[in-house]
Amino acid sequence: MKFDIKITKTQTPKAKPQDETSLGFGKIFTDHMFLMEYDKKNGWQNPRIVPLGPIPTHPASTVFHYGAEIFEGLKAYRAVDGNIRLFRPQENVKRLNQSAERLCLPQIDEEAGLDIIEKLVELEKDWVPHNDGTSLYIRPFVYGNDEFLGVHAVDHAVFAVICSPVGAYYKEGLKPVKIMIESDDVRAVRGGTGYAKCGGNYAASLRAGERAEQKGFSQVLWLDGVERKYIEEVGAMNVMFKINGKIVTPALTGSILPGITRKSAIELLKDWGYEVEERLISVDELFEAAANGSLEEAWGTGTAAVISPIGQLSYQGKDYTLCGGQIGELSQKLYDQLTGIQWGKVEDKKGWSVKVCNA
Ligand SMILES: *Cc1c(COP(=O)(O)O)cnc(C)c1O
Numbered sequence: 001m002k003f004d005i006k007i008t009k010t011q012t013p014k015a016k017p018q019d020e021t022s023l024g025f026g027k028i029f030t031d032h033m034f035l036m037e038y039d040k041k042n043g044w045q046n047p048r049i050v051p052l053g054p055i056p057t058h059p060a061s062t063v064f065h066y067g068a069e070i071f072e073g074l075k076a077y078r079a080v081d082g083n084i085r086l087f088r089p090q091e092n093v094k095r096l097n098q099s100a101e102r103l104c105l106p107q108i109d110e111e112a113g114l115d116i117i118e119k120l121v122e123l124e125k126d127w128v129p130h131n132d133g134t135s136l137y138i139r140p141f142v143y144g145n146d147e148f149l150g151v152h153a154v155d156h157a158v159f160a161v162i163c164s165p166v167g168a169y170y171k172e173g174l175k176p177v178k179i180m181i182e183s184d185d186v187r188a189v190r191g192g193t194g195y196a197k198c199g200g201n202y203a204a205s206l207r208a209g210e211r212a213e214q215k216g217f218s219q220v221l222w223l224d225g226v227e228r229k230y231i232e233e234v235g236a237m238n239v240m241f242k243i244n245g246k247i248v249t250p251a252l253t254g255s256i257l258p259g260i261t262r263k264s265a266i267e268l269l270k271d272w273g274y275e276v277e278e279r280l281i282s283v284d285e286l287f288e289a290a291a292n293g294s295l296e297e298a299w300g301t302g303t304a305a306v307i308s309p310i311g312q313l314s315y316q317g318k319d320y321t322l323c324g325g326q327i328g329e330l331s332q333k334l335y336d337q338l339t340g341i342q343w344g345k346v347e348d349k350k351g352w353s354v355k356v357c358n359a
Pocket residue numbers: 073197233235236237238257258259260261262301302303304
């Protein structure tokens with residue numbers, strides 16, 4: 001099922017950014033956005049692409065008071081075959097629905113959700129930047145919109161999609177990052193909303209992120225909320241370790257976001273003959289492996305950076321250097337393969353790359 005999307009084009013298109021080296025992340029937006037509203041009686045209504053602008057919202061709207069909000073993040077790439085392409089976008093729509101289920105927000109038919117993203121990207125295709133490593137970041141989101149202060153699952157919601165041309169995450173090749181293991185704050189707990197991509201998880205994570213940044217770290221590594229000893233994820237990335245030739249990554253216990261880059265990296269690693277263990281891994285086990293030399297590599301996975309090698313971990317004031325502070329061989333290989341598929345530079349045997357339109 002697809003929606004019949006009404007398109008109203010802007011009368012005042014903006015100039016595309018001239019300097020693609022200073023795009024950064026999420027600072028400028030394209031000319032149009034997708035919008036539709038939901039009400040319990042009629043379902044999703046009035047699907048439309050309109051000029052980007054403020055969305056009028058009642059001050060009692062649920063999203064302002066009770067955090068009823070979920071989102072997704074994916075990218076459109078100007079591939080070397082002359083097409084605009086997406087990477088496993090069906091997975092994003094599926095995950096949006098899983099997040100919706102957790103927060104009692106309305107779900108969207110998968111085919112319709114994918115079609116909405118494709119139609120908007122096609123309309124905005126000239127906004128997909130050209131420089132190496134640049135892309136068009138797509139941000140679908142759903143929020144609860146009852147004009148009611150009672151605490152209740154919503155009867156009204158809005159689905160919107162906005163797009164932002166973003167710069168290359170790495171301008172001078174992969175770069176190892178310094179990570180601080182957080183021992184006070186927790187991001188999520190089992191039974192909570194950790195597996196949902198919701199704004200509330202981010203609100204809870206900001207304080208630790210700020211503290212880490214002030215100390216010169218780029219991100220926080222979260223521990224589980226109950227025993228405070230099992231590794232969960234790094235900032236907005238999943239995390240993987242190469243220990244004694246095997247790959248170990250935290251199991252999806254409910255408090256960890258099921259990353260699409262994580263899932264893709266696991267598939268590739270298995271294809272390449274690596275044993276991949278999805279299980280609990282404690283900080284003690286990790287530091288023991290670091291101390292006896294069996295911890296060979298560590299990296300984060302996520303749509304923004306794709307692969308982010310970890311060069312240093314800090315825990316309760318002690319620093320551990322990983323992989324000699326260098327980029328590991330496997331981190332680099334995963335990065336090259338995943339970005340190769342995204343930009344159409346290597347053969348896509350998995351059918352992960354989806355053509356939207358000619359560039
Ligand atoms: C989005 C996100 C990730 C990465 O997911 P991808 O699908 O790989 O982009 C990891 N952790 C958190 C908390 C996230 O929000």
